[in-house]
Amino acid sequence: MKKTLILFVVALVFSSVASAQIKEDFVSLSSNQWGKEYPKANSEGYVRNQVYAPQACRVEFQINGKVFPMSKDAEGYWTGTSTEPFDEGNHYYAIIIDGVEVPDPNSRFLYGSGAERTQIELPAHDQDKYALRDVPHGQIRELYIKSSVTGEHRHIFVYTPPMYDKDLKKRYPVLYLQHGYTENETGWSRQGRCGFIMDNLIADGKCVPFIIVMENGETSHPFTMEERKNGSMNRQAFQKFPEILIKDVIPYIESNFRTYTDSRHRALAGLSMGGMQTRQISLAHPELFSQIGLFSGGTISEKDLQENPEFLKHNRLTFISYGSREVENPRWTAPEEVVRKVKELGLNAYYYESPLTAHEWQTWRRSLYEFAQLLFRK
Amino acid sequence: MKKTLILFVVALVFSSVASAQIKEDFVSLSSNQWGKEYPKANSEGYVRNQVYAPQACRVEFQINGKVFPMSKDAEGYWTGTSTEPFDEGNHYYAIIIDGVEVPDPNSRFLYGSGAERTQIELPAHDQDKYALRDVPHGQIRELYIKSSVTGEHRHIFVYTPPMYDKDLKKRYPVLYLQHGYTENETGWSRQGRCGFIMDNLIADGKCVPFIIVMENGETSHPFTMEERKNGSMNRQAFQKFPEILIKDVIPYIESNFRTYTDSRHRALAGLSMGGMQTRQISLAHPELFSQIGLFSGGTISEKDLQENPEFLKHNRLTFISYGSREVENPRWTAPEEVVRKVKELGLNAYYYESPLTAHEWQTWRRSLYEFAQLLFRK
Numbered sequence: 001m002k003k004t005l006i007l008f009v010v011a012l013v014f015s016s017v018a019s020a021q022i023k024e025d026f027v028s029l030s031s032n033q034w035g036k037e038y039p040k041a042n043s044e045g046y047v048r049n050q051v052y053a054p055q056a057c058r059v060e061f062q063i064n065g066k067v068f069p070m071s072k073d074a075e076g077y078w079t080g081t082s083t084e085p086f087d088e089g090n091h092y093y094a095i096i097i098d099g100v101e102v103p104d105p106n107s108r109f110l111y112g113s114g115a116e117r118t119q120i121e122l123p124a125h126d127q128d129k130y131a132l133r134d135v136p137h138g139q140i141r142e143l144y145i146k147s148s149v150t151g152e153h154r155h156i157f158v159y160t161p162p163m164y165d166k167d168l169k170k171r172y173p174v175l176y177l178q179h180g181y182t183e184n185e186t187g188w189s190r191q192g193r194c195g196f197i198m199d200n201l202i203a204d205g206k207c208v209p210f211i212i213v214m215e216n217g218e219t220s221h222p223f224t225m226e227e228r229k230n231g232s233m234n235r236q237a238f239q240k241f242p243e244i245l246i247k248d249v250i251p252y253i254e255s256n257f258r259t260y261t262d263s264r265h266r267a268l269a270g271l272s273m274g275g276m277q278t279r280q281i282s283l284a285h286p287e288l289f290s291q292i293g294l295f296s297g298g299t300i301s302e303k304d305l306q307e308n309p310e311f312l313k314h315n316r317l318t319f320i321s322y323g324s325r326e327v328e329n330p331r332w333t334a335p336e337e338v339v340r341k342v343k344e345l346g347l348n349a350y351y352y353e354s355p356l357t358a359h360e361w362q363t364w365r366r367s368l369y370e371f372a373q374l375l376f377r378k
Numbered sequence: 379m380k381k382t383l384i385l386f387v388v389a390l391v392f393s394s395v396a397s398a399q400i401k402e403d404f405v406s407l408s409s410n411q412w413g414k415e416y417p418k419a420n421s422e423g424y425v426r427n428q429v430y431a432p433q434a435c436r437v438e439f440q441i442n443g444k445v446f447p448m449s450k451d452a453e454g455y456w457t458g459t460s461t462e463p464f465d466e467g468n469h470y471y472a473i474i475i476d477g478v479e480v481p482d483p484n485s486r487f488l489y490g491s492g493a494e495r496t497q498i499e500l501p502a503h504d505q506d507k508y509a510l511r512d513v514p515h516g517q518i519r520e521l522y523i524k525s526s527v528t529g530e531h532r533h534i535f536v537y538t539p540p541m542y543d544k545d546l547k548k549r550y551p552v553l554y555l556q557h558g559y560t561e562n563e564t565g566w567s568r569q570g571r572c573g574f575i576m577d578n579l580i581a582d583g584k585c586v587p588f589i590i591v592m593e594n595g596e597t598s599h600p601f602t603m604e605e606r607k608n609g610s611m612n613r614q615a616f617q618k619f620p621e622i623l624i625k626d627v628i629p630y631i632e633s634n635f636r637t638y639t640d641s642r643h644r645a646l647a648g649l650s651m652g653g654m655q656t657r658q659i660s661l662a663h664p665e666l667f668s669q670i671g672l673f674s675g676g677t678i679s680e681k682d683l684q685e686n687p688e689f690l691k692h693n694r695l696t697f698i699s700y701g702s703r704e705v706e707n708p709r710w711t712a713p714e715e716v717v718r719k720v721k722e723l724g725l726n727a728y729y730y731e732s733p734l735t736a737h738e739w740q741t742w743r744r745s746l747y748e749f750a751q752l753l754f755r756k
Contacts, residue, residue: 033493055477057435095480099433102473102480109487109494115411116487132531134524142518142573144510153510165634168546195520256543 022046022081029107031090031121036106039093041122045085051078051095051104060096061104063120067096087325088124089362090191092117110190114182119191124362128200129369130193135203136162140189147248149240154248155216157189158257161202161209171258173210173265173376176245176289177368178217178274180297181237185216188368191361197369208376210267213253217241217274237273242281246288263314267375269293271364279304286310291317291375295367296326296359299338305345312347316378319371321352323363350374400424400459407485409468409499414484417471419500423463429456429473429482438474439482441498445474465703466502467740468569470495488568492560497569502740506578507747508571513581514540518567525626527618532626533594535567536635539580539587549636551588551643551754554623554667555746556595556652558675559615563594566746569739575747586754588645591631595619595648595655615651620659624666641692645753647671649742657682664688669695669753673745674704674737677716683723690725694756697749699730701741728752 026040026048038050039061049061049068054076060067063086070080092113095104103109107118141158161172177194179187188194194212201207218237254261268289270278275297282292283304292315294300299320305312320339327335339351352370354363404418404426416428417439427439427446432454438445441464448458470491473482481487485496519536539550555572557565566572572590579585596615632639646667648656653675660670661682670693672678677698683690698717705713717729730748732741 051478053476053478055435057433057476094483097475097478097480098431098435100429100431100475102475102483103487105472105480105493105495109481115483117483132522134531137522140520142520142567144515146512153512 027123029120029122031108031119033106033108038106039104039120041086041120043123045087045122047082047086047120047122049080049095049104051097052076053078053097056098058096058098061093062096062101063091063093086120086122087357087360087362088122088127089357089360089365090119090121091360093120094118111184111186112182112191126366130196130365131200132196133200133203135199137199138162138164138195138202140195145248145252147244149243149247154244155185156249157185157214158253159189159195159198159212159214160257161211162199163209164211164258168258171260173208173267174253174257174259175210175212175267175269175372175375176249177212177214178268178270178277179214180270180272180274181218184218185214187361188212188214192365192368194368197365198372201369201372207372210372210376211253211257211259213249215241215245215249217270217277237277238280241277242284245281246285250288263288263290264316265290265376267291267293267317269295269319269368269371270297271295271367272297272359282315283308283311286314290314291319293319293321293367293371295321295364295371296323299335300342300347300349301338302341302345305342305347312345316348317374318342318347318349319352319367319374320349321354321363321367321370323354323357323359325356325358326363327353348378405501407498407500409486409497411484411486416484417482417498419464419498421501423465423500425460425464425498425500427458427473427482429475430454431456431475434476436474436476439471440474440479441469441471464498464500465735465738465740466500466505467735467738467743468497468499469738471498472496489562489564490560490569504744508574508743509578510574511578511581513577515577516540516542516573516580518573523626523630525622527621527625532622533563534627535563535592536631537567537573537576537590537592538635539589540577541587542589542636546636549638551586551645552631552635552637553588553590553645553647553750553753554627555590555592556646556648556655557592558648558650558652559596562596563592565739566590566592570743570746572746575743576750579747579750585750588750588754589631589635589637591627593619593623593627595652615655616658619655620662623659624663628666641666641668642694643668643754645669645671645695647673647697647746647749648675649673649745650675650737660693661686661689664692668692669697671697671699671745671749673699673742673749674701677713678720678725678727679716680719680723683720683725690723694726695752696720696725696727697730697745697752698727699732699741699745699748701732701735701737703734703736704741705731726756 023042026042040048053059059070059078068082070078072078094101103118110119138161143156144153147154202209268278275294279298282289300318336351339349343349354366357363401420404420418426431437437448437456446460448456450456472479481496488497516539521534522531525532580587646656653672660667678696714729717727721727732744735741
């Protein structure tokens, strides 16, 4: 009994300290729909939400799958604050009304984690990297091409740099840039903000202007849920996608955009599953891509180089990155160490670690920001 | 008492006839998210929905603001069917969980009626007009330009026809195409499917290839809800937008795309509020646009021509359209009659009426399909 009381007192003190620690400087999020006050975040990354639901019995919200309770006032407004802070950047998010998880009508939509859904965008100390600034802007172009491999229409986004439509004689290098598992071809231009990242780097003279091509690397319809469970996603991603990229996408881009057509001006990169695809494709076809980036998606190891001598011969840049919270995880072989070893073997390899972010878009925005500055320099 | 009984029997018979009349040929909608069975519609336009919500006390769904009840089975699935059919095409839609109206996570998102929200797309007898067909495809390009009028960044979508990037010497006419009140610059390429409509018309040799420019004609941030209530929306739409279009958008498009730069190759059209803006701007600046389209957005009348003689001198095409369910409404002056009269005065005017549709996207898709075939012919 005495022990219970002590625990109770300790818990009380701890909870008052914890809540005293939360700064009351909450602001509305940039991911909110027009005119909506909630959700909000404070400068530490705590998220506060409010939902008007006078007839509901329980209202909660979830961020990255973590559920937080809300409590109701006399007027029917439910309010709650996350009991932990979240990293800077973008997180998937929903509200839960009497057990039904639904998108928050206050928030804007993106495709991520297997569906179009709502998200929160937490302010970041380095958000100017991907902000809409007063600089010349490129275009994000949406196009459809028919695949000779699958017979289906492929939905593709292409970033062209600011001056692309001005000097019609100039040619550009191309980066093929892939999303991760359960994301799609919209990810890099929406969550990833690749257009703004490029516009800003080009305006600041920090990168060579290039084109970015963003394809769906996972699967297209029609695939049933059953087929997905049976592994069809992986067959599409690792068997069909390389073929689609090489036979359909690259020839289309090189004959419909003003690109260079040699491997020196052709790069491949991706995040998570897209990094694994980059590794697979560039090791199998080292003559096609001279520069690669793997963001939270594996490494090129000493063993890879020994087994693929052609890769070392052709590769001019190998960029490996992770979020610091990913490599803290003891299950991982330290990627920095792998990169150090392949550099000794003569590979022009770079390692970047995004501070205090995990397997999430903030890591990948920063990775692109760093990678783009190294690309097509030699 | 006897009367009540008779009414009850009549109601019973009527309801059994009504439900007997609903065809059980429900199919999943093309607007559903990947792998989602519900919502469904039958061939008559009735909509059936199902939501898993074992803990909820009441679940409903609404289409265009009309609410339909759902009932719960032993496993916690709520199912309901609309008690009336809906027109072919696109309608805004939401589910309601214990009184909280939220987007349906089963459905895809669009911006419409003042927010990003879910929608249903009902099959239409003429859906091939706006289907993704196996034809050459143009591009929808997303760009940002800074306005000299407001100092803000304007978010613009531009459709370029299939061969735009091939023959770099060819120039194109331009249609400036505006959305309606509480919609935005995304409407015409998403709900309106203008890219597919143009690709199909061009492939079928039914229209002269041209560029389409889609701007936000209402308002951009930052506008508070208070300002909107006070009419700032209208000030922006009818005072600022004409200036933004003429001073910022047209000069940018004509110096960054391969366009003709004379009024003969410049058209303006819009739906609803966009039609009213088209009327306002083209009457005030008849020298700028030789061809105009007003879709569910008013007419050019005899009085307009008398008051604006320059308009008749410059105009080469005036296209007026409505959904048949709009002009059934006795409040409206019959637009067909207005068009007949201005034709007598020498205006090259056309009238189109979309069969069995109201003030909705199916009317406007069909209007664009008809209008595009007449544009830039003379």
